[in-house]
Amino acid sequence: MTERAASALDLDWDSPPDADDLVREAVEWHFNPKTGSEFWLERAKKLDFDPRKDVRTVADLTLFPNIVDELRDIRLETLIPKGYASLKRFSERPVVGESGGTTGEPKRVFALPDVINHAWDWYHRRLEDHGITKGPNWLGVVPTGPHMVGKLARDTAASFDAIFFTVDLDPRWAKRLVARGAVDELKAYVNHLLDQIEWILRSQDIGVLAITPPLLEAACQRESLVELINAKVRTLTWSGASMDEDTRHLLRTEVFPDVNIVGIYGSTMIFCAIPERRGTSLEEPAIFDPPSPFSMFSVIDPDTKESVPYGERGQLVCHHITRNLFLPNNLERDTAVRHKHALGLAGDALSEVKPVKAFGDKAVIEGVY
Amino acid sequence: MTASAPARLDALGASGPYRSRNLEQVHDVTGGLVAELSLVPWLYAQRTLRALRAAAPPDPARREEMLVEAGRLFATGTVDGVDAETFHRTVAAVSGMPITAVREATQRVGDYAAKACASVQMARPAGAVTDWRDPRARHGCGVWTRRGEVFVVHAPANTPAVHSAWLDALALGYRVAIRPSRREPFTPHRLVCALRQAGFADDQVALLPTDHETADRLIAEADVAIAFGADDVVRKYQSSTLVLPQGPGRSKILLTEGVDVARHLDTLVESVAGHAGTGCINATAVFVEGDPRPVAEAIAERLGALPSLPPLDERARLPVSEVASAKRIDDYLQSKVDDAIPLLGGGTVVDELGDGSAVLRPAVFLLDRADAPQARIELGFPCVWVAPWSRADGVAPLRDTLTLTVVGGDDTLITELVEDPTISKVYVGDHATTWTRPGLPHEGYLGDFLMHSKAVIVG
Structure with missing residues (x-):
């Protein structure tokens, strides 16, 4: 065991350290000239505080500016802490993950095996909590390519000793079609995907279906697909986009009443996927408890920066703190309802995440309608 | 409430x-x-x-x-x-x-x-x-x-x-x-x-x-x-x-030369302001062969007399909106007036009732030519653009119209209007643009769109 193995940064995500301890170790690692990344060491010069001295607690994380927009165009190598070179633990190259790319150029991060293992193991155990067992085959209808959710689905299926079936899908192209109102083209693309899903579901024994909410809704338009899913799929996970509670309720009560439906909240900027809290009633929303303190949420009033009361909606702030990445105080464009963390860990749990409402429908003045 | x-x-x-x-x-x-x-x-x-x-x-x-x-x-x-x-x-x-x-x-x-x-x-x-x-x-x-x-x-x-x-x-x-x-x-x-x-x-x-x-x-x-x-x-x-x-309906009225405006004033007013002027069948423009000013003045006088009242008042005849939305509509209108001469509603059409709502008062504008672009501006309250028209202007200014009422006019003109594909209804004589009854087409029969015919032979 090296000295570092006892560090808060290396603990299993199910054995969380004290959050403030983690923060102190993280700033020491990421801002020490010997171990920090080129990105943070350069960026620190522009800060009006010294992270290694002045950041001692979770609350101090709000001192940091939101830097995630800079992840759109920096060289990936500059993000990797120099300390890894001396660790010699990893011969593998980093895995690159990108954000959705909805708001312009995607943001780009990396992960090394230490953090991937922690995040994936944690995810695997949460799915076990939801009743997924070894054996049944998986069908992944989630984006691959630069989107980490595809890799997560494939790796997790492997961790359950499952055969993994999948289809290609390109959500950025779909979003472009939506943006320019190309309804027919979008329909054609979705049908192309649904055909492929149907071929697999018809011929293969699929027990676990990992799918995005828009495609799940599209699948519901085909009676044949609804029947196949009801006949074969025991657990269905949705992730990659938000799902409104009305839709979730209909899916659970009317469309797939006997399927175990598990919502997943994930984002590249927190580098984890969070299955919904177990055991909530049909009338409750899906609540997401993050692997705090490695990934933490705050739900705040954007004007006062204070937390909103529990049960109320506010804007989402994310912190991601691992040996790989230090992404504190990231004010997201999403809003969510604030909940207490189920395990009493630092930060908030979330429900009903949705994008900040755009500026509404443009007021039409001329005409009588 | x-x-x-x-x-x-x-x-x-x-x-x-x-x-x-x-x-x-x-x-x-x-x-x-x-x-x-x-x-x-x-x-x-x-x-x-x-x-x-x-x-x-x-x-x-x-x-x-x-x-x-x-x-x-x-x-x-x-x-x-x-x-x-x-x-x-x-x-x-x-x-x-x-x-x-x-x-x-x-x-x-x-x-x-x-x-x-x-x-x-x-x-x-x-x-x-x-x-x-x-x-x-x-x-x-x-x-x-x-x-x-x-x-x-x-x-x-x-x-x-x-x-x-x-x-x-x-x-x-x-x-x-x-x-x-x-x-x-x-x-x-x-x-x-x-x-x-x-x-x-x-x-x-x-x-x-x-x-x-x-x-x-x-x-x-x-x-x-x-x-x-x-x-x-x-x-x-x-x-x-x-x-x-x-x-948009962009319904219109054409008064040809020699028409006695006083006799048709009720029809003009009903066309502009019937049903509180909120419909696609309400007239947006009135074209006058001859001097449009007396027509515009007569309409303005009648519409100007309509009271500002909340919608639940039995005497109310004008539409009411939340103040903010009334102001948005007014800003839009005033930004489009340009060289039109306001006879009614110049400055503002918003008349606040003091309870957060506002009446949209009628507006009557005089234009100096038939092809003025303002004549196409349709708004959801009584707002009418009155313009001169001559035979030389032809049918062009009368196009893109749900209901066109023509008072006067000869067979040649009316044939041309009836045959124009961009005019949906042609009412000749003293008929308000708002007139209708079941069985008449409205932008065509909806049945034309909903149904088709197929050949069938049986036996």
């Missing part, structure tokens, strides 16, 4: 009323909360459309019985626990349309329902019969059939009267899903409830309130659809054979 709890307006799906978690607040023109409207998610909407598509329509005789009864219930009965007068008051309070105009428009919808089955037959081609069992089919003939099964209506809120449009589709055996305007969902909610109360099954006619994005998807999933909106909606759908866009 009232201190009571807001009304609950459920969606009306294929298996009954549906209350969502996603509620949209509906306010009256003073900003008071009146109702909470359930907005359905896309999953619910698409499942409803599928249930509608799978359902078989009642036979034609039964449809007629039920439409007649629904019309009676809608106009005068108690529907979903709400009597007609309460309904009228709610629509007036929410839409700002004067209560008397609401009553009249509502009655018109009820009357129309009773006649819808007969009225739609006016659109049937002379060579087509309604049923393949008709004896004429033994020798071969056209049979008039639906182009699809599910008709989606993207409805507007300008007047309750627009909801008579989709009754044609029910009469023809379509299953109909209405996406109401979130500003005034009460009229379609009551009409769908009345139809169900009269016997239409839940999978025959549905009310699907949605957000904007879902509305577009509803239209994309329909077999055929009608969408009301501004020029952008028309542009979006004009090349589609499955979506019928209903754009």
